[in-house]
Amino acid sequence: MKFRTILAVLAGLVPASMIAILAFLAIYAWPAVDFNGISFLGGMQWNLGSLYADPVNVGGVDILPGAGYGILFLIVGTLLSTLIALVLAVPIGIGAAIFLAEAVPPRPRLWLSFLVELLAAIPSVVFGLWGYAVVVPLMAHDVFPAMAQMLGWIPGFGEPTGSGFGLLTSGIVLSLMIVPLIAATLRDAIDSQPAAVRESAAALGATRFETVWRVILPGLRPILIGACVLATGRALGETMAVLMVSGNALNTLPQTIYAPVSTMAAFIASQLDSALQDPTGLAVRSLAEIALVLCIISIAVNAAARLILAGFDPRDRRGA
Amino acid sequence: MSMSALPVTHGTALRRAADRSRQRRREWIDAVGWALCAGSLIVLGGAILWILGMVLVRGIGALTPAVFTQVTQGTGGGLLNAIEGTVAIAAGTLILAVPFGMAAGIYVAEYRWTYWARTIRFLADVLVGVPSIVLGYFGYITMVEWLGWHFSIAAASITLAVLCLPYICRTTEMALREVPAELREAGYALGAGAARVTFGLSMRYALPAVVTGVLLALAISVGETAPLLYTAGWSNYLWNFHLVRSPIGYLTYVIWAFINEPFASANALAYVAALLTTAFVLVISLASRLLLLRRK
Numbered sequence: 181m182k183f184r185t186i187l188a189v190l191a192g193l194v195p196a197s198m199i200a201i202l203a204f205l206a207i208y209a210w211p212a213v214d215f216n217g218i219s220f221l222g223g224m225q226w227n228l229g230s231l232y233a234d235p236v237n238v239g240g241v242d243i244l245p246g247a248g249y250g251i252l253f254l255i256v257g258t259l260l261s262t263l264i265a266l267v268l269a270v271p272i273g274i275g276a277a278i279f280l281a282e283a284v285p286p287r288p289r290l291w292l293s294f295l296v297e298l299l300a301a302i303p304s305v306v307f308g309l310w311g312y313a314v315v316v317p318l319m320a321h322d323v324f325p326a327m328a329q330m331l332g333w334i335p336g337f338g339e340p341t342g343s344g345f346g347l348l349t350s351g352i353v354l355s356l357m358i359v360p361l362i363a364a365t366l367r368d369a370i371d372s373q374p375a376a377v378r379e380s381a382a383a384l385g386a387t388r389f390e391t392v393w394r395v396i397l398p399g400l401r402p403i404l405i406g407a408c409v410l411a412t413g414r415a416l417g418e419t420m421a422v423l424m425v426s427g428n429a430l431n432t433l434p435q436t437i438y439a440p441v442s443t444m445a446a447f448i449a450s451q452l453d454s455a456l457q458d459p460t461g462l463a464v465r466s467l468a469e470i471a472l473v474l475c476i477i478s479i480a481v482n483a484a485a486r487l488i489l490a491g492f493d494p495r496d497r498r499g500a
Numbered sequence: 501m502s503m504s505a506l507p508v509t510h511g512t513a514l515r516r517a518a519d520r521s522r523q524r525r526r527e528w529i530d531a532v533g534w535a536l537c538a539g540s541l542i543v544l545g546g547a548i549l550w551i552l553g554m555v556l557v558r559g560i561g562a563l564t565p566a567v568f569t570q571v572t573q574g575t576g577g578g579l580l581n582a583i584e585g586t587v588a589i590a591a592g593t594l595i596l597a598v599p600f601g602m603a604a605g606i607y608v609a610e611y612r613w614t615y616w617a618r619t620i621r622f623l624a625d626v627l628v629g630v631p632s633i634v635l636g637y638f639g640y641i642t643m644v645e646w647l648g649w650h651f652s653i654a655a656a657s658i659t660l661a662v663l664c665l666p667y668i669c670r671t672t673e674m675a676l677r678e679v680p681a682e683l684r685e686a687g688y689a690l691g692a693g694a695a696r697v698t699f700g701l702s703m704r705y706a707l708p709a710v711v712t713g714v715l716l717a718l719a720i721s722v723g724e725t726a727p728l729l730y731t732a733g734w735s736n737y738l739w740n741f742h743l744v745r746s747p748i749g750y751l752t753y754v755i756w757a758f759i760n761e762p763f764a765s766a767n768a769l770a771y772v773a774a775l776l777t778t779a780f781v782l783v784i785s786l787a788s789r790l791l792l793l794r795r796k
Contacts, residue, residue, distance in 0.1 A: 183695040188616060190603035194669060195623050197662045201630065201638045208641045275540025283534065294789055299548050301785045302778060303723030305755045309774050310551045312759055356547050389530040417631025419726040420756060445633045449726055471637040475630055482629030486622065
């Protein structure tokens with residue numbers, strides 16, 4: 181067989197895994213999709229039903245009496261924690277990228293960039309450990325009460341400040357996990373801008389900061405947006421860190437920014453054991469339906485990011 | 501933008517004063533801008549040092565020789581089983597992911613103009629974005645539920661291999677794209693076949709960058725937790741060399757499960773596990789950074 185054919189076949193494992201993930205999740209979740217219908221996305225109840233009763237047959241599906249599956253609280257928790265993470269990470273990422281690219285001399289820049297990128301290398305569960313052991317107590321005892329006192333007039337920022345496990349803590353930890361992605365991408369992009377752009381701006385009398393802020397950054401907007409969308413995808417699917425600091429709320433929406441939440445990813449990780457208690461298997465299949473929904477959202481977000489970033493690869497530009 | 505060079509006319513003093521105040525405002529904005537940027541970097545640097553410092557201090561404080569010589573007993577004992585399991589799972593992952601990932605990367609780089617290569621590159625990028633817990637659940641329903649395997653090293657390694665596949669593919673591709681076209685042309689001109697040119701010339705030239713992809717996969721397999729929850733399970737004992745029949749311990753499980761226990765001995769093990777995992781991942785990151793630096 182030709183070398184090229186062998187490679188093409190082996191490379192087919194990438195599309196094959198992608199298709200297999202979607203197909204197997206969809207097939208496995210199908211009875212749940214069928215039973216839950218559209219109220220799966222709009223409902224607020226994750227209820228296995230009465231575990232001690234005999235299953236009843238509803239519309240051809242065996243379920244436990246009282247069982248119902250709606251994940252609106254998970255969708256809200258996922259979106260809100262991701263939103264907070266982005267609000268914190270985007271400005272910090274931009275600031276760090278500008279400072280690294282423009283203000284730090286080459287040699288320290290190498291090591292400082294490495295330090296920032298290390299943040300991306302630290303395992304999720306270690307972020308979770310740090311959040312659990314350090315951030316949560318700090319937030320519960322000092323930061324949240326102070327915030328409630330100062331910002332209490334904004335709806336959602338007042339008392340009660342809770343236990344430290346919750347939405348804002350998740351957002352803070354998540355923001356640190358996604359910020360390297362934004363900072364590294366943007367720093368590379370700033371670095372790859374031709375010197376002529378800088379020189380032209382300087383010749384017009386712009387200061388260095390004005391050059392970066394008003395001339396270089398606007399030109400990099402598509403890359404910044406692409407990196408942020410990529411970071412969004414990362415935050416949506418983050419599991420362990422969120423699981424350890426979110427408080428794992430069930431069937432409730434957060435009333436304040438400090439309140440416990442749960443996300444789709446964290447919920448899948450924490451609920452299999454209890455879902456297995458359901459002898460009809462519907463709970464496990466409903467979890468698969470969450471995984472399917474999360475997978476489709478992530479794929480859409482990621483594909484969008486890649487399409488935005490395509491054609492803005494600095495590597496390709498250099499040759500042009 | 502400064503207008504002080506304009507010809508002197510009536511009202512110059514006024515204009516000069518306006519210029520000066522504008523100049524002052526620009527300088528002020530500059531200073532605030534740089535301060536905010538520096539502040540962002542300090543926040544990031546501070547956070548990373550804080551995390552590393554916490555892991556280091558609490559991890560070393562809890563480190564005992566028993567960690568490396570004993571298996572876990574309930575909420576105490578050592579971590580020998582988890583260390584062994586992590587090593588075994590990582591080895592299995594690399595054995596599965598490296599050949600396929602590299603083959604895909606080589607194909608995408610060397611035949612980059614084909615439709616198939618562009619499809620694979622795009623799907624590899626999308627696959628990178630699939631949350632690891634989704635992969636874990638996928639592994640659970642396919643291998644543990646349908647194939648009837650137990651929580652096992654095979655289920656764990658296959659799941660992680662799928663996770664690592666796109667990373668290896670993309671880094672291999674990036675590495676090969678840096679290979680000068682002249683090198684390939686010289687190879688072909690001397691009569692070498694495609695396989696010979698790829699492995700004898702291109703891969704040899706790109707080796708340091710290709711190795712960073714393998715190191716990245718290694719770091720992922722050591723550091724991930726979510727995909728293993730429902731595929732590896734957990735075991736207090738050393739691995740008994742069954743591929744699909746018995747669960748296996750791993751370090752990241754100890755971090756998240758043992759920190760929740762109300763026992764000091766369990767929490768200590770969680771910190772030690774975090775120290776070992778983090779140290780390993782840091783060494784790998786440093787190694788791949790040095791590999792790339794030396795090449796340049």
